[in-house]
Amino acid sequence: MQARKYEYRDVWMNGAIVPQEQANVPIFTQTAQRGANVYEGIRAYWNAEKQNLYIWKLDAHIKRLFQSMKIMRMTTPYTFDEYKQACIDWCRANAFREDVHFRLVVYLGDGGPNGVKMFKPGEIEFGAFITGGPRPHKEALENGKHFCVSSWRRISDDVMPPRVKAGANYQNSRLASIEARTNGYDDAIILGRDGTVAEATGSTIMIVRDGDLITSPVTGGILESITRKAVLKMFERSHNREPQERPVDRTEIYIADEVFCCGSAEEVTPIISVDRIEIGDGKPGPITRRLQGIYFEAARGMSPDYVPELTPVYA
Numbered sequence: 001m002q003a004r005k006y007e008y009r010d011v012w013m014n015g016a017i018v019p020q021e022q023a024n025v026p027i028f029t030q031t032a033q034r035g036a037n038v039y040e041g042i043r044a045y046w047n048a049e050k051q052n053l054y055i056w057k058l059d060a061h062i063k064r065l066f067q068s069m070k071i072m073r074m075t076t077p078y079t080f081d082e083y084k085q086a087c088i089d090w091c092r093a094n095a096f097r098e099d100v101h102f103r104l105v106v107y108l109g110d111g112g113p114n115g116v117k118m119f120k121p122g123e124i125e126f127g128a129f130i131t132g133g134p135r136p137h138k139e140a141l142e143n144g145k146h147f148c149v150s151s152w153r154r155i156s157d158d159v160m161p162p163r164v165k166a167g168a169n170y171q172n173s174r175l176a177s178i179e180a181r182t183n184g185y186d187d188a189i190i191l192g193r194d195g196t197v198a199e200a201t202g203s204t205i206m207i208v209r210d211g212d213l214i215t216s217p218v219t220g221g222i223l224e225s226i227t228r229k230a231v232l233k234m235f236e237r238s239h240n241r242e243p244q245e246r247p248v249d250r251t252e253i254y255i256a257d258e259v260f261c262c263g264s265a266e267e268v269t270p271i272i273s274v275d276r277i278e279i280g281d282g283k284p285g286p287i288t289r290r291l292q293g294i295y296f297e298a299a300r301g302m303s304p305d306y307v308p309e310l311t312p313v314y315a
C-alpha cells in the first residue's frame with residue numbers, strides 16, 4: 001500500500017476521541033458497503049499573531065450537513081451544537097498549531113441483510129466521525145493548475161443530487177479526476193447534461209471576463225459551495241460590482257481573462273490552462289490574486305469584517 005499522503009491524527013468517533021488505529025467502521029455498515037454517508041470538508045487556519053486556530057464557516061458547514069441529511073432521509077445522531085462542539089474538541093484534542101483540513105462524516109450503520117430499498121429513518125443506526133490533519137499551503141495556489149474538460153458528465157438533481165455532499169457523489173468526481181490525471185492534467189471541469197459548466201471534481205469554477213466574475217448558478221448541478229458564496233460576496237464588496245450567476249459555456253472558459261476554482265480544499269486556486277489552451281496570458285490573473293488575498297485574510301482571522309464567520313478553537 002502507498003504511504004499516506006496526509007498525516008492523520010486522533011479521531012473523534014461517536015462522541016469520543018480515539019487513536020486513528022481504533023477508529024474503525026465495521027464492514028457490515030451501509031457506509032462501507034454502499035457508500036451511504038454525507039459529510040463536510042472543513043478548514044481551520046492558524047493565526048500566529050493571535051496564537052489561535054480558527055475554523056472557517058463552521059456554522060455554514062453544519063447547516064449544509066443537516067440539509068444533506070434531510071435530502072438523504074437520514075436521522076442525525078447529534079444536534080447542531082454537538083457537531084460544532086465535536087469539531088472544536090477534535091481540534092483541541094490534537095493540539096493543532098498549524099492549518100488543518102478535516103472531514104465531519106455522518107454514516108449509515110449496520111442494516112442487516114436488507115437491500116437498497118430499506119433503511120428509512122428509525123430502521124438503521126447512524127454514526128459520525130471527524131478525521132483529518134495538517135494541510136500546508138499548496139504550491140498550486142501560487143503557480144496555478146492545468147485543467148481539462150472531462151468526457152464524464154456531472155450527476156444531476158434528478159439522479160443523485162450534487163447539492164448533497166454525499167460520499168457516493170465523489171465516485172463521479174473520481175472518474176473525472178482519474179481521466180484528467182491519466183491524460184497529464186491536474187484536474188477536470190465537469191459539464192452538466194446540458195453541456196454547460198457544472199463544476200470541478202471537488203471545487204467551484206469561476207471565470208473573469210472583462211472585469212465580471214461569472215459562475216454557474218446553484219441550480220446548475222453543483223454543490224452549493226460555501227466558498228463560492230463567500231468569494232462572490234468578497235468580489236462584490238472589493239470590486240463594487242455584482243457577480244453573475246448564470247450558465248457558463250465551455251468555450252467561454254477558453255476565452256476568459258481568468259479562471260479559478262474555489263472550495264474548502266482548493267481554497268482559491270488559479271487555473272492557467274484548460275484543454276492545453278492558455279487562459280489569459282497563462283499566469284494567475286489580478287482578480288484571482290486579489291480574491292485569494294481577501295480569502296486568506298478573512299479565513300485566518302486577519303480581517304475584522306469576517307470575525308463572525310470564524311470559530312476560535314482555543315480560549
Ligand SMILES: Cc1ncc(COP(=O)(O)O)c(C=O)c1O
Nearest residue numbers: 202203204223225226227263264
Ligand atoms: C464537487 C464540489 N464542488 C464544490 C466544492 C466547494 O464546496 P465548499 O466551498 O463548500 O467546500 C466542493 C468541495 O467541497 C466539491 O467537492
